[in-house]
Amino acid sequence: MRFKDVFSIIGPGMIGPSSSHTAGAVRFGRVARELFGIQPKQADVVFYGSLAATYRGHGTDMAVTAGLLRFDTDDERIPESLNLADALGMKVTFQTISGPAVHPNTLTVTLHSGRMRFHMMGCSIGGGNIEVVEVNGFDLKFTANYPTLIVYHEDRPGVLADVTRLLSDAGINIGYMDVDRKARLGQAATVIEMDGTIQDDLLKKVKRLVNVTGFSDIDLNGGVPK
Structure with missing residues (x-):
């Protein structure tokens, strides 16, 4: 780095x-x-x-x-x-x-x-x-210097498009993304570092997405890059 x-x-x-x-x-x-x-x-x-x-x-x-x-x-x-x-x-x-x-x-x-x-x-x-x-067993690289979202999901077409569309609609720019999966069409996880703070209502929308099984998020700096 x-x-x-x-x-x-x-x-x-x-x-x-x-x-x-x-x-x-x-x-x-x-x-x-x-x-x-x-x-x-x-x-x-x-x-x-x-x-x-x-x-x-x-x-x-x-x-x-x-x-x-x-x-x-x-x-x-x-x-x-x-x-x-x-x-x-x-x-x-x-x-x-x-x-x-x-x-x-x-x-x-x-x-x-x-x-x-x-x-x-x-x-x-x-x-x-x-x-x-x-x-949690997924090879995901990130620094936590920016607001960060980890989404756990099924490896299916369109899942990441749905997540990124929600972020785009909320005016949040993606600075970095990393994806890993256990097997084809199996369990997967995606980490996203963003330029803006993700709000609770947006997290609820992510949670409701089809094939999303869980998520966690972190923002140590109040939306301001370290």
Whole structure:
């Protein structure tokens, strides 16, 4: 991924020693939490590569947990996030894997609450930025720097045309799209990054579309690109 300006490299205002191992981890946890939709009862975090070797020293465990609590990168409660999660009844586990991964700073988060389960893999790529590479078994790449919609649907002709038509009718420009499917005419998922905030009434229209089985959305910046 190319950075657009020097501020993307320097990173955001943050609590912690590292924009990639701390601020990026907060953002990753926050993205997972927002896409899950509710406060999870359990979160299982796996660190790979560089994160596996240094996560305790750089506070990456506290950072991911802070994101799962919906904290921002500069929240002064980040150092207490593990205790705060425990007080809220959210169990957080950590595991390390030293083998090769898609990026030296790769991590996964699996969230649970009752029968609900959500899995996300991605990397912290520097400057507090992240890149998600997999969601719930689908190979989907996105950054969450823009308002983002994930649509789960059957792989049928016209589904994406219906979704994009709704966005177009609402005056929303699509900046990026990625699609993956389990098999031909099987389960599929599409991620769309947009230039404008998607409103609740539009989400309801997406939900009612034929062959759409679910969706999740996230907007960390109030419609303003990061």
